[in-house]
Amino acid sequence: MEDVTMKNNFKHLFSPLTVRGMTMKNRVVMMPMGSNFAGHDGELSDEHITYYELRAKGGTGLIIVENICVKYPEGSNGTTQLRIDKDCYIPRLYKLTETCHRHGACMGIQLNHAGASAMSSRTGMQPVSSSVLPSKPGGELPRPLSKEELEGIAADYGAAARRAVNAGFDLVEIHAGHSYLISQFLSPTMNDRTDEFGGCAENRARFCKMVIGEVRAAVGPRVPISLRLSVDELVEGGNTLEDCLAYLEYLNDEADIFDTSAALNPSIQYQIDANYLADGWRSYMARAVREKFHKPSIAIGNIRSPQAAEDILEKGDADLIGIGRGLIADPDWCAKAARGDVCDIRKCISCNIGCVGNRIGGNRPLRCTINPDIIGGEAYKKRNISKPCRVVVVGAGTAGLEAACTAAETGCTVTLLEKQDHIGGLSVEISKIPDKKRLADFPDYLKHRAAGLDNLTIRTGVDATAHTVKSLRPDLVVNATGSVPLLPPITGLHESLADKKADVYSILDLIQNIDRYPEDMSGRKVIVIGGGAVGLDVVEFFAPRGADTTIIEMMPFIGNGLDASSTSSMKECMEKHSVTQLVNTALKKVTPHSFLVEKDGQEEELPFDYGFVCLGMKAHAPIWDELTKAFEGEDTALLNIGDSVRARRIIDGTDAGRHMVLNTLEQLGYL
Known part of the structure; x- marks a missing residue:
């Protein structure tokens, strides 16, 4: 029966x-x-095995394990x-392949x-490469490898491939992209050898x-090489x-x-796709390679939807579909697609916070904004309550929805x-910004998940009070009332925001009037106060429309806390659209x-057609004390x-909505 279902739902995707x-x-x-x-x-951990097994159990056809070092350190x-x-x-490694x-x-x-x-801070030695050119602007200067060293490294790849086959792997992939060693030879941006x-x-x-x-030579004729x-390369001169x-002819x-x-x-936002890039936007690359060499190609790039x-497969662009972050977000992506349960898929929103931000620069383990347990999956659903328990959740943003669904499940x-x-909360509002539209996929998923739970009642239009909550006789109350824009007591700020004749706005004003701004804003001057994620959303909305855009930040740099992909995308936008950046500058x-700002002790008045104050968000918990x-x-x-504790990111609320609720129910003796 399962095979028939698979053939009827996405027949190309589920063909061998x-x-x-x-x-x-x-x-x-x-x-x-x-x-x-x-x-x-460098040893494979138990977490690794459980993590990959979950994706294998979820129906994935081929799992290519993360890059593994062939020559240490x-x-x-x-x-x-x-x-x-x-x-x-x-x-x-054999234990991993056997399990999957x-x-x-x-x-x-x-x-x-x-x-x-x-x-070098990790390896204790100078990096090596094709030449002395760094792999990114400001990167360490490597030393060029000799021919003899290259022959030795090639042999290291062969020895590693032999071990991989002995460990039970069906395929070996050679990484020749993304500014790693082989890429450093292939790319003219890093290879100036003669x-x-x-x-x-x-x-x-x-x-x-x-x-x-x-x-x-190491793997023999029966093992495929990817x-x-x-x-x-999407960089100048690349x-x-x-x-x-x-x-590739060679x-x-x-x-x-x-x-x-x-x-x-330097173009990492096209490697780890930015959220504004279309589903499957890179498939033209797979098609071009496939058509020339008549060998299977893998199409990748923000592919979230089974359709x-x-x-992509039906058009002949590729033979295989590569999904990365989508399988972090939902290890059962394949199984759900095969059953036709597309609405049940927890689709990646390409925020790059838990996956990219945690790892690159953060040096933390992999996590996911919308999947609060990438290793344990949905095992928590097997932990049913041992006695009746009534839960009231106040606030139906993503944190509150996750908490409500988890408790009901x-x-x-x-x-x-x-x-x-x-x-859906603030996520629904932010998703109205065109480049943030994929963010709506998460609250949509949570709504669908909640709708399938008979023991979860959602009451909208209720301005909750302690009396309202108490009347429901709860055993557990979860407050998740979210956050509001941070608007400090700066002279004239609150008065200007309240004045309909003024040109001063908050991020919520932009969202509520998103369709009123013309596509061509040439000649209009936009000034944004605040160089964090919220302010950058405003800049990335107006700058491509031709507005004369300025961003002002009190800190020494713009984009504090952004992941590597978003940082690269931000820099590209700023450079492409000539955005003026004023750092170490305070709003007075x-x-x-106009805004009166101060930099290096000097004050300057900056007039604008649109002035946005985007100093972040602050916790909003109006009934917590009550x-x-x-x-x-x-x-x-x-x-x-x-956010009702402290304004942070969606990932923090989702994690709390799952794990704090489960841990509390356990502590109270309900699980």
Whole structure:
């Protein structure tokens, strides 16, 4: 019966594919993504195995495990990275493949040498590369590798591939993109050699060809080799799609699958896709490679929807669909798509906070904004309550919805109270900004999830009071009333915001009037106070419309706390649209049509057509004190979660909505 359902729902996506000695049951490939789950010695952890098993159990056809180091410490990347440079790593890797194979998934692993992307602070040595050019602006200067060293590294790839096959992997992938070592030879932005490894396309491809040759000799004729590429590097002076097709002439013979990625370190927003990029926007790259070399290609790039994946396959753009963050967000993506339960899919919103922000720069383990348990999955649903429990949740934003659904899924009787006439909170409002529209997918998912729970009642249009809550006789009250814009007592600010004739606005004013702004705003002057995420949303709305845009920040830099992808996207926007950036600059006074600012002790008045004050958000918990007094001395437990505690990000509220609720129910003896 299951096979019939799969054929009826997205028949191309759920058709098998055989490449050399490997047969995949469907066309979905989990892309290799760093996790920081490994031990400090590069050993595969129990977390790793559980994490990948969950995606295998969820129906993924091929899982390509995150990049693994072939030469340590010289080639290591990330805070904690898997290693395969010694035989001692084989047993744990075998445990992983054995576990995932039992769920029907094929298993691949990505072999990598970081080259100039390694950091001496972690490796204790100068990075190595094709030449002395860094892998990103301001990066460490590497030393060029000799021919003898290159031959040794190619042999390291071969030895690593042999270990991978011994560990049970069905496929090995060679990472030749994303500013890692092989990419540093292929890209003219990092290779200025004048010997046989530099200059023309054939020479720049020579090292990669050596690596492929060593890997093929090691794995034999029955194991497929995937080659991951930055097909279009999307940087000035870098390889274009046409350049990639030219150098692939020298790499085609032994490669079986082309994993068609994009970008380098300076253009990382096109490698780890920014949220405004369309579903499957890179599929033209996969099509071009496929059409020239007649070998399977993997299309990737913000593919969240099963229908988008099906369309790519049906059009012949690719043979395989690469999903990365989408499988972090929902390990059951394949199973749900196969059943036709598309509305149940927790679709990635490409916020890049828990996945990119945690790892790159943050040095923390992988997490997800919309999936509060990427390792345990939905195991919590098996923990049913042992006695009746009534829960009242105040506030139906994403934190409150997660809390309400979690409590209901364990068997509690839940009432969710919302002041507005709709649910979803601030996420729904922010998603009205065109570049943030995917954010709406998360509250939409939560609404659908809540609608399927008979023991969850949602009451909108209720301005909750302690009396209202108490009348429901709760055993647990969860306050999740969210946040409001931070508007400090700056002279003239509150008066100007209240004055309809003034040109001063908050982020909520922008959202509420989003359709009133013309596409062409040439000649209009926009000034934004606040260089955090909220202020940047405003800049990225007006600057592409031609407005003369200025952003002002009191700190020494703009974009504090942004992930690497968002930071790169921000810099691109600022440069492309000539946005004026004033840092170390404080707002002193607001008039209806100007801001008075101070920089280095000097004051300046800046007139505008539109002035936005975006100094972030602050906690909003109007009835919390009332609740604590009303339930003082009673058995009812109280929780304050999400932005109503401290204005942060969606990821913090989602995590609290799941785990604080579960932990509290356990402490109270209900689980």
